[in-house]
Amino acid sequence: MEKTRKSELLVAALQNGTVIDHIPSDKVFDVVNLLGLTSIDTPITIGANLSSHKMGSKGIIKIADRYFTEKECSKLSVIAPNIVMSIIRDYEVVEKKRISMPNEICGIVKCGNPKCITNHEPMQTVFDVVDKDNGTLRCRYCNKDIHKGEIKLL
């Protein structure tokens, strides 16, 4: 019994890769989609509905042998403000960073204005982040503000 449990732990520990933690439980699969994790072939562990002191319930994703660029990380800021990304090298956490909002967000958020040209033409949406603390985005085409709670992903 002891032995089995130990080997399970070894599978769960990452030698090299990225751990994405503090994901709201209902957003775990949004993270999977935004980072394109469905099409990579390194081992991925996805945990959802895990108990968390701070959040009540949270999700965590571990991706072996894969690191993400600043741009890829910044996409996650539209999902939740508190996502933490840890970089693992040789079983050690070498970097831990909280995902922050970039100055602009291209192509991942839908404009909430039904008349906006981006909802009618095959073009990429572009939003300026006008308030990073409150998570307010402004559409560059129609100037409509979108607040954190109203953000819809494309």
Ligand SMILES: [Zn+2]
């Ligand atoms: Zn718009």
